[in-house]
Amino acid sequence: MSRTHLGLPTFPQAARLSTRDEQLRANLRHATSTIRTKRATATSELSDWPQLRAAGAAIKDHTLHHLDHYLEQLETAVTTAGGTVHWAIDADDANRIITDLIHATGESEVVKVKSMATQETGLNEALTQAGITAYETDLAELIVQLDNDRPSHILVPAIHKNRTQIRDIFHTRMGAWGRPAPDDLTDTPADLAEAARLHLREKFLRTKVAISGANFMIAETGTMVVLESEGNGRMCLTLPDTLITLVGIEKTIPTWRDLEVFLQTLPRSSTAERMNPYTTTWTGTTLGDGPQTFHLVLLDNGRTDTLADTTGRQALRCIRCSACLNVCPVYERAGGHAYGTPYPGPIGAILTPQLHGTTTPLNASLPYASTLCGACYDVCPVAINIPEVLVHLRERITQGGPTTTNGTKTTIKPAKRHTTERTTMRTAAWTLNHPAAWTATQRLTTRTRALHPRRLPGKTARAWTATRDLPPVPARTFRDWWQHRDADAKDTPQ
Amino acid sequence: MRVALFVTCVNDVLYPDTGRAVVTLLERLGVDVDFPTGQSCCGQPQYNTGYRHQTEPLVHRYATVFTDYDYIVTPSGSCAAMVRDNYPKIAQRATAEGRESGLSRAAAAAVPKTYELTEFLVDVLGVTDVGAYFPHTVTYHPSCHGLRTLGLGDRPHRLLQAVRGITLRELPAADECCGFGGTFAIKNPDVSTAMGHDKITHALTTGADILCGADNSCLMHLHGLITRQHTPLHTVHLAEILASTKEHPYTPATKAGNLR
Amino acid sequence: MTTTSRDEILRRVRQALGDQPGTTPDPTTIPRTYQTTHATRTPEQRTHLLADNLTDYRAHVHHTDTTALPTTIARLLTDHGTRSAVIPPGVPTDWLSATTGIHIHHDHGELTAHQLDTIDTVITGCALAIAETGTIVLDTSPDQGRRILTLVPDHHICIINTPTQVVDSLPQALPHLDPTHPLTWISGPSATSDIELDRVEGVHGPRTLDVILIHDNRD
Structure with missing residues (x-):
C-alpha cells in the first residue's frame, strides 16, 4: 500500500497533454493497430475460443473462491520440492524480504525478468536504496530503464517509443550501464535486438542472483510458469545460483492440466502468437540444473481487499495479457502514462483503484477513464466484465459504501468532489420519475430554446462546448407532437 | 400485438x-x-x-x-x-x-x-426491405452498446442495403467507439474529442454525405464536432432513413430552423 | 515476521470469502467444453502441420530418416559454420558419425556458462512436439541435458522422431509431461515484439533453430 501517488495528475489532466502529443499518438496508433489485427487472426484459428474463455474464467473463479486452500497446497508443494516460501502483506514487506534475501547471498547486483509485481512494489527503487543494482533484461524494460522513463504498457512497456527513439536511447545511454551500443547502430528492429543481446550477455553470464515474476503457479505440483519471447527469461531462470520469484497470490491455478487452457489463450491474446517462443516451467530446485536456491515470495498488496468485493473480485482473474489495452480507444489516445500506475488501460482502471483504494485524485479518476464501449470485455481471455466493474467503482466513489481496506471491513463516505453531480443526479432522477415535473422541464427547455447559446460558460459545460456545438433544441418535444398529432394531421403529412 | x-x-x-x-x-x-x-x-x-x-x-x-x-x-x-x-x-x-x-x-x-x-x-416483423427510398451516400457507425451488448450484428446493414437509391460505404474502424460515453464526454473531454475526430475522419474517407447511426447520443457528440469544424457531413438516425420514401422524403426541417 | 504476514494473508482471504460456502474445492466441476484437438489428423498430417507451424515461426525444418540422420546433422553443422558443438550425455554417438573437423563437447554437468558461450551449436533430442502450436518441449532427459545447454549456444539442432513424438495439441501434450522436471517449451527461435509490437527474431536465446524430423515409416 506504500505506493500512493498524491502528487500525480488525474487521468483527464494527464490526457489533456498526451492527446496533443502527435508523436505519441502516431506510435500508439501504429503499434495497437498492428497487434489488434494479428490478435483477431490468432484467436480465430481456434473454433472453441468461447469455450476456452469460459473455462479460463471458471478456473480462475474456482481458485479465487478457494484461495486459502490452494495457497496452502502451493506452499507445501514448493517447500517439498526444495523451495522456500515467503508471504508479503504489502509492497514494503515484499521489498524488505527480497532485499534481505539478496543481502544474504553477498551479491550487489541482480538480473530481472520483466515482472509486473516488482513494478507494483517499486522493487528497483528499494534495491537501489539498499545498494543493489537491478538490471532489467526484457528489451522493452531495458529501454525504459536506460531512458529513466516509466513503463506505459503491460506487455510492451516501451510501446510509446518508436524504433528511431529507441536507437537514440541505446546510443546515448547504454554505455553508462555497461557495453555501449555500436557507433553505426541503425534503427532496424533486428539491429536494435542485436545491440540488446550484446549489452546484456555479459550481465547474464556473471550475475549470481535473478528476480522474476511468474504467469502461473500450480498449486498441486508447486510449479512456476513463465512465458516469454526473447530468452532473457530463460537466462535469468537458468544461469544464476539464486532465484527469487515475486508473484501475486491470484496467479495460483489448481492443476497442471489447467495450463492446457491458458497456454492456448495467453499467447494469442498478448503477442498474437499461436505460442510464445519460450515457456519455462520449474518446480522447486533440480540438482545440477538451474538455480540451486529458490525463493517464492507471495504478494498480497491489496489483493485480499479486492477479493472481498463480490463484483470487483473478477479483476483478479487477469492473466496480464494486455489485449484490453490494445483494443482500448481511450488507451490508444491517452497513452499508458496517463494512468499513472504500473497497470494502465482498462484493466488498470479497475485494478489500481481496487488494490490501492480510491482516495487519491488520480485513482478516483481512473474508473471514469472509459466510454464503457465494451471492447475490452470482448477480447478478455478470462471474460472480465471490465465495464461492469468500472460502473461499480464509480458507485463506490459517488455513493460510498462497504469496502475492505488493509483487511478491515469499513464503510467509505461519498467523495466530496462529486457533491454537485450528486445533487444534479438526484434532482434528475426525481424529475424523471414524476411525469408532471418531467413534462414541465421539457416545456421549459423547448420554450427557451432561442436563448440557448451554442457555447456555454461554466467548467462542466465548457468541457462539452470547447470542441463541440450543443445540439439545437427543437420547437416541440416528441410527446408534444404525439399528444397533438390527430389535431396536427392536416398540417403535418407524416 | x-x-x-x-x-x-x-x-x-x-x-x-x-x-x-x-x-x-x-x-x-x-x-x-x-x-x-x-x-x-x-x-x-x-x-x-x-x-x-x-x-x-x-x-x-x-x-x-x-x-x-x-x-x-x-x-x-x-x-x-x-x-x-x-x-x-x-x-x-x-x-x-x-x-x-x-x-x-x-x-x-x-x-x-x-x-x-x-x-x-x-x-x-421479419422484414429487411421496409420500402424506404433515400438517394444519398451513407456510411453507418454501429454504436458500441448495439454492437457488443445487444449483438445487433448485420441487422442495420441488411435494412440499409434494402433501401432504394442509397449508396452505402463501409466505415473504416467501424467497431471503434466514437468517444461519447455519456458523462465521459464531459469528464474526459480531450480523449472524447480525439476519438470523435478520428471517427469523423474515417467517415470522411468514405466519401459519404451522411453519417448514419442507431443512437442519437453518439450522433449528438459527432454532430457537435462536425458543425464546429464546418465539416461537410450530416448525421442522421437510421430510423429517419428507413422512414423516408419517394412520396415523403427525409427532411431535416423540423430539427432546428438554423440547421443544414 | 513472515509467519505473521502468512497468517494475516490467509485470515484476509478467509474473511473476503465470507460469501462463499466453505466446502472442499473440487476442480473437476470446472466446465471443460473446449476441444482436446482442433482436427482429426493422420500421423502424416500431424507431422506436416508441425513442420508448417515451426516454419511459420522461422525455425528451419529438415526431413530425413535414421540412416541419413548423421549426414543431415553434418551438413547443418557445415552450413552454419560450426567449429564446436556440445551434446548432452544421452545423445547417441552415431548421430555424429558423419561429422568431422568439429570439436565436440560431451556435457557431464561441468561446462560453465562462459564456456558454453564459446560453443557454436547444441544438438539434442526432445520430449515431444505439439503440432497445432509448432512447439518443441524439452524435459532435461539424457538426450536433452541441462537447460543451459540449449540456451547459451546460438544454434540449436533438435531432432524429433515422427510420428511417435508428435501430438496434436496442448491438451494432448500435458499428460505426457512431468512437471517435477524443469521444462522448456520452444516455439521457433528467440524473438521479440517489443519494438512497435511487431515480431522480430533473434534476441538472447539461440537465434537459429534447426529442427530435424525423422520419418522412418515412410514408404
Missing part, C-alpha cells in the same frame, strides 16, 4: 424527428404503435455515472408504464442495452442488499419484451 414506443429522454427533447420516424415506419409496416406518456428515462445516465440507487425508481417506472404491451421498441441501442443488461443486475444487487421491493419482477417483465428498433424489424 400491442407495441409501445420507448422514445428515450434524449430523443423526446432533442430528436423528436427520430421518434416520429419510428412511428411513421412502424405504421407503414402495419404496426399499431402506442406511446404511453408516463415514460421518461431508462436510467442509463444515472447508472453509468455511479448512481445505481437513483436508477431503481426508473426501473419500476419503465416496467409499470409498459405493463400492458407485448413489445417495447426503442430507437436506441444503448437504452435497450441498459434495460436488458443492467436491469437484472440492479435487481440482483438490491436483493443482495435486502432492498428487493419488486425490482426483480420489474426487471424480469421488462427485459424480454424490450427491442432495439432493428431487432424488432428483422426478428419480430
